[in-house]
Amino acid sequence: MDALLLVLIAVVSTILAFAYGGVLDLITIYLERKWWGKLMQRYGPTHVGYAGLLQLIADFLKYLSKELFAPRRAFKLFYYAIPLILIAVISMPLILIPLDYVALSGIQGILQLFGINVHLTKYAASKLISQAAPGIGLLGYVAVVSVTIPLMYVLAWSQSNKYGALGAFRTVLLLVTYEVPFLIAIASVAALGGLDFYRAVEYQKSVWFVILNPIAALVLFVTLLAESERPPFDHPEAEQEIVHGWNVEYGAGEFILLYGLYLYTKAIYASAIITTLLLGGWLGPAIPGIPVALTNAIWFTVKMIAVFLLFIWVRAALARPRVDQILELGWTKMLALSILALFISLAVKVWLV
Amino acid sequence: MSKAKFVEVREKWKIRPSVLGILKSMKAVAEYNFHSRPTTLYPFEKNKLPEAFRGLLGYDIEKCIGCGACVLACPNNCLYRRPGPKTEKNKPGIYIAFEPTHCLFCGLCVEACPPVSGALRHTHAISFVTTKKKVLWDPWEWAAMTKLIDEMGWEFDAIDYDRVEHLVKQKAEEIKKALEENATGAKK
Ligand code: SF4
Ligand code: SF4
Numbered sequence: 001m002d003a004l005l006l007v008l009i010a011v012v013s014t015i016l017a018f019a020y021g022g023v024l025d026l027i028t029i030y031l032e033r034k035w036w037g038k039l040m041q042r043y044g045p046t047h048v049g050y051a052g053l054l055q056l057i058a059d060f061l062k063y064l065s066k067e068l069f070a071p072r073r074a075f076k077l078f079y080y081a082i083p084l085i086l087i088a089v090i091s092m093p094l095i096l097i098p099l100d101y102v103a104l105s106g107i108q109g110i111l112q113l114f115g116i117n118v119h120l121t122k123y124a125a126s127k128l129i130s131q132a133a134p135g136i137g138l139l140g141y142v143a144v145v146s147v148t149i150p151l152m153y154v155l156a157w158s159q160s161n162k163y164g165a166l167g168a169f170r171t172v173l174l175l176v177t178y179e180v181p182f183l184i185a186i187a188s189v190a191a192l193g194g195l196d197f198y199r200a201v202e203y204q205k206s207v208w209f210v211i212l213n214p215i216a217a218l219v220l221f222v223t224l225l226a227e228s229e230r231p232p233f234d235h236p237e238a239e240q241e242i243v244h245g246w247n248v249e250y251g252a253g254e255f256i257l258l259y260g261l262y263l264y265t266k267a268i269y270a271s272a273i274i275t276t277l278l279l280g281g282w283l284g285p286a287i288p289g290i291p292v293a294l295t296n297a298i299w300f301t302v303k304m305i306a307v308f309l310l311f312i313w314v315r316a317a318l319a320r321p322r323v324d325q326i327l328e329l330g331w332t333k334m335l336a337l338s339i340l341a342l343f344i345s346l347a348v349k350v351w352l353v
Numbered sequence: 354m355s356k357a358k359f360v361e362v363r364e365k366w367k368i369r370p371s372v373l374g375i376l377k378s379m380k381a382v383a384e385y386n387f388h389s390r391p392t393t394l395y396p397f398e399k400n401k402l403p404e405a406f407r408g409l410l411g412y413d414i415e416k417c418i419g420c421g422a423c424v425l426a427c428p429n430n431c432l433y434r435r436p437g438p439k440t441e442k443n444k445p446g447i448y449i450a451f452e453p454t455h456c457l458f459c460g461l462c463v464e465a466c467p468p469v470s471g472a473l474r475h476t477h478a479i480s481f482v483t484t485k486k487k488v489l490w491d492p493w494e495w496a497a498m499t500k501l502i503d504e505m506g507w508e509f510d511a512i513d514y515d516r517v518e519h520l521v522k523q524k525a526e527e528i529k530k531a532l533e534e535n536a537t538g539a540k541k
Binding site: 039313314318 | 375378379381383385388391392394
């Protein structure tokens with residue numbers, strides 16, 4: 001294939017993955033507001049659209065209509081540039097994690113329903129990447145998450161606000177603490193099915209890895225929760241103590257970028273990784289009358305949303321511990337559990353072979 | 354009953370920071386899926402009020418016998434006698450004017466009103482707002498307001514009197530006319 005075609009494929013599948021991620025963002029945020037409200041005996045959004053379905057779009061437009069505002073002592077260049085860079089960096093995993101594959105396969109399935117037979121999924125950027133360099137997807141995701149650490153520092157510094165600085169320090173603390181058990185948990189999953197997403201899904205045809213190694217699943221769940229800064233690991237944000245953490249000075253469109261897009265995209269990546277590595281990815285029982293490509297997309301979406309619902313449930317149930325308790329959990333219990341998970345994986349692998 | 358509810362919730366939240374505690378709290382939270390919400394979407398859904406709720410006073414002018422017991426009972430002196438057409442029911446031809454801006458919603462007048470008449474009652478209008486310093490309703494206006502609360506569905510709602518004043522005045526004319534037609538003098 002010549003280079004131009006490759007670039008075209010990459011651009012198209014990135015756009016598709018972006019669209020898919022955006023739709024998932026809308027669904028998950030709506031579900032979060034609604035179900036979390038229900039668990040707290042509130043209503044959640046009710047008025048805009050049917051049962052508040054359009055509330056998120058209304059909020060979006062409201063934020064966009066606000067004035068872009070920078071505090072006097074902020075370093076304007078970084079203050080405005082870093083959110084954009086963060087978004088640019090965090091949209092990279094859209095084609096590292098097979099989200100574009102799922103989007104393409106959904107489109108292919110819908111086309112097949114209308115009798116058009118095309119083979120779109122082999123052009124997915126993440127598939128091409130994984131064929132060229134297996135394992136780059138997962139490692140690339142880990143690398144992208146680590147790139148956000150220095151960006152957080154710069155963000156906090158450019159705001160010249162002590163709450164922002166505290167929030168950014170806490171982000172870095174969390175990321176550094178939970179990166180270690182996260183990597184070991186990924187290693188333990190990779191010991192079962194390899195580093196490559198596609199290979200890992202192939203391996204899960206007979207049995208999901210969550211059944212083979214529940215401890216790795218637990219560690220992966222908790223560490224991904226911590227990395228995407230979801231409660232009860234929302235120390236960087238900590239509305240009640242440091243107001244809004246590292247995005248305290250931001251409003252208007254920048255707030256959407258940082259809070260709506262950056263954080264929720266990270267949460268969606270977390271649930272996508274759990275789905276692909278532990279829950280069998282897009283594999284699922286066939287639905288009669290619907291082509292396999294479409295069922296793939298449906299099962300992946302359903303599983304991802306189910307994982308996200310679990311996030312919401314945990315968020316509603318647990319309070320935020322102190323920072324030192326969180327660090328202690330990460331450095332002792334999670335680390336020990338992840339090493340245990342690695343041993344279990346190796347034992348299972350040896351036993352299976 | 355409400356006390357028992359609080360105890361139950363407190364028992365539920367006696368949780369330890371352990372795996373068991375986490376599971377327990379997740380279970381406690383999941384139970385709220387099956388509870389109904391204690392609040393309502395107020396302006397779109399009407400609130401449920403206790404049966405003995407003491408809202409704005411309602412006056413049924415056709416039932417009043419003109420005994421004046423309510424005027425004597427009122428601690429605030431916000432009820433006044435007014436002459437009107439004598440009817441079969443209301444032989445002395447005395448009706449009651451009411452000053453809602455002065456009423457303390459104590460309900461003593463409702464208790465004083467003899468059961469043969471039962472003209473006074475508490476409606477379920479939650480609040481009554483006006484920019485005027487003093488509102489004094491003639492008996493017909495008061496009766497008109499009571500009728501309007503039932504007809505227009507203002508129960509469980511806040512009433513902005515400045516906006517509905519013309520409606521009340523209009524209705525009051527009708528009620529007065531109807532009373533005059535029913536008057537004993539007119540029949541003879
Ligand atoms: S409720 Fe009390 S204050 Fe109001 S009119 Fe009746 S007796 Fe008077
Ligand atoms: S006590 Fe009742 S019947 Fe007697 S004047 Fe008052 S409202 Fe009429």
